[in-house]
Amino acid sequence: MRGNSHARCGAGEKLEITSKVYLSLLSLPDDFSKILAVMRSRSVFVSIILQNMAALKALYEKEWESIIGNCDEFVYLGGNEQSTHKYVSELMGKETLDTNTYGKSMGRNGNYSTNYQISGRELLTPDEVRMLDNRLALLFIRGERPILDEKYDILRHPGVGGTADGKAEPFRHGAVTNSVATLVLDGDIALETLPEPETGESNYELLSEEDLEQFFENQKEDTSHEKK
Numbered sequence: 001m002r003g004n005s006h007a008r009c010g011a012g013e014k015l016e017i018t019s020k021v022y023l024s025l026l027s028l029p030d031d032f033s034k035i036l037a038v039m040r041s042r043s044v045f046v047s048i049i050l051q052n053m054a055a056l057k058a059l060y061e062k063e064w065e066s067i068i069g070n071c072d073e074f075v076y077l078g079g080n081e082q083s084t085h086k087y088v089s090e091l092m093g094k095e096t097l098d099t100n101t102y103g104k105s106m107g108r109n110g111n112y113s114t115n116y117q118i119s120g121r122e123l124l125t126p127d128e129v130r131m132l133d134n135r136l137a138l139l140f141i142r143g144e145r146p147i148l149d150e151k152y153d154i155l156r157h158p159g160v161g162g163t164a165d166g167k168a169e170p171f172r173h174g175a176v177t178n179s180v181a182t183l184v185l186d187g188d189i190a191l192e193t194l195p196e197p198e199t200g201e202s203n204y205e206l207l208s209e210e211d212l213e214q215f216f217e218n219q220k221e222d223t224s225h226e227k228k
Contacts, residue, residue, distance in 0.1 A: 032063075082126070
């Protein structure tokens with residue numbers, strides 16, 4: 001799943017997402033805000049990825065602000081939805097502007113005046129949020145000022161050579177890529193002399209190291225007799 005707004009909640013160990021858990025997340029529970037608060041208190045991470053804020057409001061009309069409020073980090077990657085632009089603009093806050101106005105009247109009794117005013121302006125208006133360069137992202141961290149930074153190009157990552165984008169073999173889930181055990185046979189024991197596995201139902205016997213040594217010794221003796 002890929003979206004334009006990414007919120008990371010809680011602080012602690014990450015939640016391992018399996019295929020069953022991932023499918024269950026496609027249908028969020030009605031009391032997700034309460035579950036999120038409990039996860040936060042148990043130091044469990046959860047990442048919420050949204051296309052825009054309207055999607056969250058549609059699912060949780062009354063609790064969407066509580067869900068965002070339980071998140072310590074908010075990343076805006078860009079988008080084209082008005083309510084999201086307005087929300088991000090309000091998160092950015094305002095800046096203070098000093099305004100000086102001058103007035104001068106001509107004539108016999110002319111005068112000259114200067115006015116000093118302090119006004120506020122959004123750091124980024126909703127329109128400026130909409131026009132944000134696609135190379136940039138906004139990061140909001142609880143207790144910190146907003147951060148405007150460049151997105152990281154994953155194709156420049158040192159490990160991209162191990163992915164399909166880096167012309168490596170595609171990852172196949174469940175495929176065995178590394179051997180976990182090695183069987184070494186002493187002597188001239190041919191593999192075809194080992195007993196063939198039985199098909200169907202079988203009874204298995206757990207052999208000790210002494211039993212295995214005795215088994216291979218018997219195989220050696222049988223092989224030497226056949227050669228003679």
